[in-house]
Amino acid sequence: MTYIAIKDLSLTYQTKTKSVHALSHIDLDIEEGEFVSLIGPSGCGKSTLLSTIGALLEPTSGSVTIAGQTVQEVRKQRKIGNVFQEARLLPWRTVGANIAYLSELAGQRPRQSEIQEIADFVGIGAFLNSYPHELSGGMRQRVSLCRAMILDPMVLLMDEPFGALDAITREKMQVELLRIWEETKKTIVFVTHAIDEAAYLSDRIVVMSARPGRIQADYVNPLVRPREPFGRQTHETSDFQSVLHSELMRAETEERTDA
Template sequence: MQGITCIGLGKTYRGGIEAVSPLDLNFSSGRTTALIGPSGCGKSTLLRLIAGLEEPSVGDVRVLGQSPAEQRRRAGISVAFQDPSLLPWLTMQSNISLARKLARKPPDPARVARLIGLVGLGGFEKVRPAALSGGMRQRAAMARALASDPQVLLLDEPFGAVDELTRRQLARDLSPLWKSQGTTTLLVTHSVDEAIMLSDRIVVFSPRPARVVADLEVPYAAELGDGPEFRSLKDKVLTVLSASAAMAK
C-alpha cells in the first residue's frame, strides 16, 4: 500500500507519559489530510514519528512504501514546524533556498522567488528573521517547506500566528502548489475552517493519548467554503470534538 501507513504506531515517553496510543491509519498518496484534536493530544508527536524525527515505542510507519529514514535520505519529506525556526544569520531568501541545499537539490532561484511572492514576502528577501513579524516568519517557513519539491509535506499548525484574512488567502494561494504536484500532505491544525478548506479528509483525535474518534471525507463542495456543506461538516467536527473532550473528563 502506498501513501503513509501507520501500523500499531505508538509513543510513550520516558516516565510513562503516553503521547500516542497505538494507531492504525493510512493516508493515501497525493491527498491532503487534516489532523485535528485538542491541544496536547499528540498530533505533533504523530507528525514527528512520520517524519522520523522520533522513534516509535511500538509499531511501524511506512512513508511511500519506505521507512521515514530512507524517505528522508531521498529528501522526499518537508516539514513546516509550529515554531518557524528560521536560522537567524541567514536572510529570509537564503533561509528558503537553504531547504534545496539541505535536500541536495540544484538551486532554483525562480521557484524560490515565486514562493516568496506567493507567501506575500516580496521585498523582504534580504531581511533577517529578527526583523520580520511572527506571521511573516511563519510564511517564510511555509515557503521553505515547499522549496524542496517534497513528495510528503508535513505541516504543523503552519499558520498559527497569521491573521484570519491572510490565512484564508494563503490557503487559497498555496494549496494548489502541493495539490497540483500530487504531494501527500498532512496538516495539523486547530482551526476547523482551515481543515475543511485545505484538505480532502479530516481525522479527529481524542485528548491524550490520541485515538481516532472520527474520520471524515471532505466533499469538494465543502472545500469551497461557507456553503451549507461546509457548515454541516464543521458542525459535525465540532460535535465530535466536544463529545470526546467531555468523555475524557
C-alpha cells in the same frame, strides 16, 4: 493507493520521572496527493504523530512508511517538508539564504533561479534579500513553506502553521496553500485546532481522542471544491462543521477505559 502507511503505531515518552503514553495503536492510510487534517484535544498527540511521520521521533512500536520506504530513509533523502507554528528562520540569514539552508545541509546549493522561482510561486519573490525581522508573520510562514517546498518533498507536514497569525492573514494563507497544493499535488498532513480551517482545506479530517491519542473518527470531507473561503458559509459547510464540533466534544469528554 496507500502512500503514507501508519501501522499499529504507539509511542510512550520516557522522562526521568515518568512515562507518558502519547499514542496508542494508530492505524492510518493516506493516499498520494491527499490533504489530510488531524484535529483533536490539546495534548492528544497530534504533534507527536506528525513527528513520527517526519521521522523526528521513533515510535515505541509500529511503523510508518511513505511509498514503501521507511520514514528514516525518506528523511535521509531530505524528502520531508516541515512547517511549524513558528517559522524557525535563521535571523542572520536573508530570506533567500534561509530558503537554501536545508538543501545546503544536504550538500547541495540550489541555483538562484530555483530559489527565485519557488519564492515567486509562494509570493515572496520580492523579499529574497530581506532579513526575517523585516517580515510580517505571514511572510515568515511563506518563507518557511518555501524552505520546505524547495526540497520537493514527498510529504508536507504542517503543525498549526497558521495558528499564530491574525484572522485575515490566516485566511489569505489558507487560500494560498490550497492554490499551492492544487498546483503541486503534494501530500499534506496538516494539524489544526480550527474546525473551519480543517473543513475548508482538507479532503479528509481525522479526529483523535484525548491522550493516549487514537483515531476516533475519519471523515471524508463532503464539501465540493472550490469551497467558499472567508466565512461565507453554505448550509453544507455549517452542517459539516457541527458534525466535527460534536466529534471533538466527544473526544474531549469521553472516558477512556483502554488507556
